[in-house]
Amino acid sequence: MSDSKTDRRSFIKASAGAAAAVALAGNLNKSHAEDRSAVKTRKASCNCGQLRVKCVGPDPERISLCPCKLCQRQSGSAFAIQARFPREQVKIEGKSTSWRFPIEGAEPVNFTHCAEAGAEFHFCPVCGSTVYYTSDADDARIGIKIGAFADPTFPPPKITGHIKYRHPWTMDLEGLSLDVVQGKQH
Ligand SMILES: [Zn+2]
Numbered sequence: 001m002s003d004s005k006t007d008r009r010s011f012i013k014a015s016a017g018a019a020a021a022v023a024l025a026g027n028l029n030k031s032h033a034e035d036r037s038a039v040k041t042r043k044a045s046c047n048c049g050q051l052r053v054k055c056v057g058p059d060p061e062r063i064s065l066c067p068c069k070l071c072q073r074q075s076g077s078a079f080a081i082q083a084r085f086p087r088e089q090v091k092i093e094g095k096s097t098s099w100r101f102p103i104e105g106a107e108p109v110n111f112t113h114c115a116e117a118g119a120e121f122h123f124c125p126v127c128g129s130t131v132y133y134t135s136d137a138d139d140a141r142i143g144i145k146i147g148a149f150a151d152p153t154f155p156p157p158k159i160t161g162h163i164k165y166r167h168p169w170t171m172d173l174e175g176l177s178l179d180v181v182q183g184k185q186h
Pocket residue numbers: 046047048049050051124125126127128129
């Protein structure tokens with residue numbers, strides 16, 4: 001049997017579970033609201049585990065979904081999501097390499113972005129995952145890429161910006177009716 005036939009048979013229509021997902025999302029939003037002030041220990045890391053961040057405290061208020069061009073290129077995706085934690089709640093372990101944006105001496109970029117005041121992004125020099133950043137406009141907090149937590153219980157984003165750059169389909173993931181491929185590379 002060809003791979004494509006095997007793939008087809010293993011597809012599950014995501015839309016079949018859409019109603020359940022909507023109900024679940026309602027519950028998740030409720031529990032996020034209730035749990036937000038509780039002190040938690042959350043751990044983020046790069047893919048190889050060398051660069052790690054531990055956050056101890058309530059879940060942060062500022063969690064942003066940003067589709068600006070800086071975030072698209074940096075995340076390799078249609079948007080990035082990050083949470084800002086008070087510095088005193090954050091413990092960083094391991095080595096990082098950092099770079100600043102806007103890049104000093106480079107031609108100014110012709111798009112708006114979420115690092116207007118300047119930001120320094122830290123990534124693992126071994127595996128390349130960006131884990132955290134500091135913003136010149138917000139010295140009291142450290143931003144952490146929420147993907148680095150790889151934790152589906154992490155609260156959802158609350159704010160966004162630079163929406164002229166967003167990919168329209170990202171606002172309606174259920175509308176994509178994605179086929180879920182089980183146990184296959186994609
Ligand atoms: Zn790494």
